[in-house]
Amino acid sequence: MNTAKTIVHVNQHMIKYNQKNKTEFPVLTVKHRGKTYYAHEINYHSHSKTVYSPSKSLSCGAVCWVETEGDVTLFDWTAIHKQTHPSIKQKRRTVRHVGSKKWMDMDIH
Numbered sequence: 001m002n003t004a005k006t007i008v009h010v011n012q013h014m015i016k017y018n019q020k021n022k023t024e025f026p027v028l029t030v031k032h033r034g035k036t037y038y039a040h041e042i043n044y045h046s047h048s049k050t051v052y053s054p055s056k057s058l059s060c061g062a063v064c065w066v067e068t069e070g071d072v073t074l075f076d077w078t079a080i081h082k083q084t085h086p087s088i089k090q091k092r093r094t095v096r097h098v099g100s101k102k103w104m105d106m107d108i109h
Contacts, residue, residue: 003069006032006098008042009062014087024078025085029060032098038088039074045099046070071099 007030014027026038048068057063079092 003100004033006030006068006070006072007058007065008068008072009058009060009065011038011060014038014085017085023083023085025083025088026076026078028074029062030072030074030098035090037074037090037096037098038076038092039096040077041075043073043075044068044070045072071097073097 009029011027011029014025014029017023018025018027024040026040028039028042030037030039030042044066046068047070048066050064050066052064054063058065074096076092076094076096079094082092
């Protein structure tokens with residue numbers, strides 16, 4: 001199976017939203033295979049690199065991000081509170097695996 005790149009960046013808009021509204025929504029945006037996930041913490045299980053590219057930013061405007069083709073584990077510590085936010089469309093889970101099919105099949109449902 002072909003590996004897919006996972007891109008992670010800090011969502012400055014979510015940080016400002018949290019500060020303004022006294023909330024703790026996850027501020028790490030994770031893009032993998034056309035889907036977007038959110039996390040408070042991420043464990044990288046393979047090589048990764050951090051990119052700073054102000055002249056060639058991501059479509060969301062981020063100029064600094066992490067790229068990996070390995071498996072990652074995402075942690076959303078406030079998912080249990082079941083708060084909703086308009087930009088978080090995926091079902092929130094405390095722990096989610098992203099990466100290879102084998103790794104994602106181990107996901108906690």
